[in-house]
Amino acid sequence: MAFDAQTATAWITASEAAVKADEARLTSLDAAIGDGDHGANMARGLAAASTNIAERAPSTPGDVLVAAGRGIVAKTGGASGPLYGSAFRRAGKALGDAASVEAPVLGAALEAALTAIKELGGANEGDKTMVDALTPAVAAFQAVAADGGPIAAAAAAAADAAEQGLSATVPLQARKGRASYLGPRSIGHEDPGAASTTLILRALAEVTA
């Protein structure tokens, strides 16, 4: 199955549903080491992504992701807004105007998303952010794609890797974002942004399965 505008739209819709279903969990993760708004922020941002896609009815997967990114930037309200927003926009631009892409190109777009997040937020792996989930996920996606695997398999591997990356944030001390103010008190909790990244990649695996 290739990744086209319809699949891209389904990805955003599924992400929105996943975030809404787990909104309370994201919020309580953020309450522990942040300000307790990550669930509401993500729900609001992804709802705006869907609305923006519906309004613009983009015909390529690249334009779908750019439209999603704009909605997320406009409405999220927290640090995750510009980060995910830039990520989706950069991924969309990486897809160019292709009507449909295969796994290697989608992998490159996910890598562009990761680069956008790292450039904007300045976080590296180990800083206890969404970067800790997305970095292994991109690597896993690209490894499957490089072996000629289909998008479904690559996305499933990415979601699994993100989940491991999320677990690996528990013992870390936050060095970026508001959790970093807590110093050692940030240890012992999952990072909320890494949790939402995992949901979004799981949604990709679902819609491409």
Next chain:
Amino acid sequence: MAFDAQTATAWITASEAAVKADEARLTSLDAAIGDGDHGANMARGLAAASTNIAERAPSTPGDVLVAAGRGIVAKTGGASGPLYGSAFRRAGKALGDAASVEAPVLGAALEAALTAIKELGGANEGDKTMVDALTPAVAAFQAVAADGGPIAAAAAAAADAAEQGLSATVPLQARKGRASYLGPRSIGHEDPGAASTTLILRALAEVTA
């Protein structure tokens, strides 16, 4: 004429009257290079000084000045409050519990006031503050006192020296207080605190004349 509780009280009363008479001028000096409240601040602070003296009815000049200082600190509201307040309190403490003092001791008390202002505010001569009026005034007072001159002559010399110090602030660029934010734009104006210091020293000359 020696400096006793009655003279000290008269000094504060005369200072209050002088500041009220020139409140608009102090305010407009502060409007040019500050926030335009120095007239109101000084009027309020010296009124509180008078009230505090009236309530406590101190019997030594030292206690009069301490009481004045406390009133000024409590009610002035601007940077001049803690500065003049500490100055009067330190001067009062320097007078000890003498019922009446002569010129050399009053000169030492004025020097203690100057030291208090410099310690608290960190300003030196040339920073375009009240220190630029008080420094030459203390030197002039002490010079007359050291020559055996009476308080009246010492205070008149101090007031004249303060006035010259005030004029000398015009070409200076402020390096302390809110006027310092203006950088070169603070040049070309008298410093409001140097102006109120001159009024207070002129009041001392008047009540001891």
Next chain:
Amino acid sequence: MTVGIVLVSHSPAVAGSVAELASELAGPSVAIRPAGGTDDGRFGTSIELIAGAVNAADSGDGVCVIMDMGSSVLTSKTLLEDLEDEDGGPVVRLADAPFTEGAVAAAVLASTGQGLDAVVDSAEQAWSMRKL
């Protein structure tokens, strides 16, 4: 020449009150616009509120944006990238500055008629000020 200033805070009240404090010192010649909180008034950041404040603060001489932290910074950076892709919009620079001190320093310098680079510089110099 008067550079405009935009204050971006996570909190609507912080942005508004620091803008008022800076205005009190800088006087009425400087346009200082707060952009605090989300577009529905929660703690957070709104790129649309920032963009609106930037346009309102600009009188043709450029705008210095000062941010408090976290999403204020990331959202302002994102807006700047968007503006760079456009033509003819206001000239905007982000100042890396302590929020309150930078706002006051920038506002007062703008009131003296200095240009955008000097205003941004004065905000950034506020990191080296000391109080005690």
Next chain:
Amino acid sequence: MTVGIVLVSHSPAVAGSVAELASELAGPSVAIRPAGGTDDGRFGTSIELIAGAVNAADSGDGVCVIMDMGSSVLTSKTLLEDLEDEDGGPVVRLADAPFTEGAVAAAVLASTGQGLDAVVDSAEQAWSMRKL
């Protein structure tokens, strides 16, 4: 152990809103008290308001005072000298810190149960933070 925090600003609204912002991050365990403006509500500083806020913020573990500028700093220093002359009052330290960033850093560190010196330190470390 919870250190109290007092925020002294020239502006009542700045002190109040930054206290609210810092509380939002630090949570309800930390007493953060604003002391802004004069005792009659003008821009400026009141030693009595600061003293009242210090007493309200103290729960026996000491109070960290953070000031914006000018009269806030001078008046807080004067209060500290007065308190040193007394016995049995709260243990108070002034932090030389950027106002907003120092308040947030101090409040969050206080919420972790650290002592007064550590809280003051974290406020003062905020001078070396950078945003871009």
